[in-house]
Amino acid sequence: MISKFIISSTLAALVSLTAVPASANDLFLQQFGWWNQAGGGQVGTGNVIGVYQNGIINGAVANQAGNGNVAAIGQDGINNYGETYQNGDSNAAGVGQFGTNHNSILSQDGNGNVAAGVQVGNGCNAGVAQTGAGNVAAFVQACP
Numbered sequence: 001m002i003s004k005f006i007i008s009s010t011l012a013a014l015v016s017l018t019a020v021p022a023s024a025n026d027l028f029l030q031q032f033g034w035w036n037q038a039g040g041g042q043v044g045t046g047n048v049i050g051v052y053q054n055g056i057i058n059g060a061v062a063n064q065a066g067n068g069n070v071a072a073i074g075q076d077g078i079n080n081y082g083e084t085y086q087n088g089d090s091n092a093a094g095v096g097q098f099g100t101n102h103n104s105i106l107s108q109d110g111n112g113n114v115a116a117g118v119q120v121g122n123g124c125n126a127g128v129a130q131t132g133a134g135n136v137a138a139f140v141q142a143c144p
Contacts, residue, residue, distance in 0.1 A: 025049075025064075033058070044069070047086075055080070066091070069108075077102075088113070095119070095126075099143075110135070119143065 025042040028050040036053045040062035047064040050072045059081045060073040066087060072094035073082040079100055084093040085107040093106040093115045102119045104126040113130040114137070121143035128137045 031058075040064075044089075047071075050074075053080075066111075070094075075102075084108075091130075092116075097124070099124075102143075108135075117141070 025045065025047040026049070029038055030052045031038065032054045034056045036056070036058045038051045038053065038060045040049060042049065043065045044067045046068040047066070048070045049062040049064065051060045051062065052074045053060060054076045055078050057079045058075045060075065061083045062071040062073060063084070064071060064086045066089045068090045069086040070092045071084040071086060073084065074096045075082060077097065077099045080097045080102045082095050082097060083105045086093060087109045088111045090111055091108040091113045093108055095104045095106060095116070096118045097104065098120045099122050101123045104117060104119060106115045107129045108115060110130065110132045112133050113135045115128045115130060117126055117128070117139040119126060119141045124141040124143040126139055126141060128139070130137060
């Protein structure tokens with residue numbers, strides 16, 4: 001009886017040590033095509049990064065420092081580059097790029113900021129920098 005208790009207690013302790021806490025960070029990454037690159041980092045808890053790339057020579061970088069931030073970069077085409085930087089809590093940043101030769105950098109330093117954009121065509125460039133709390137920015141560009 002005591003040996004069963006010890007074994008079950010040991011198993012319960014091992015399971016609790018290996019279980020991922022609910023506050024862990026998440027990363028979702030899908031890449032199709034050739035020579036696509038993705039990178040970044042997460043410090044804090046409850047952060048989420050999602051990257052989707054389809055095509056060739058696309059690059060994505062997402063960095064998060066804080067808690068409860070969400071970043072999404074979606075790219076379809078050739079030679080697109082998207083970057084997000086988030087420092088603070090509860091920020092949301094996302095960009096979708098469709099076509100070729102697009103560049104975007106979204107930077108958030110503060111809490112509760114939202115930045116989102118879409119670029120289509122060829123050769124669009126966008127940069128958004130938010131400092132403080134509760135800022136909202138959106139952009140849509142169609143470049144020839």
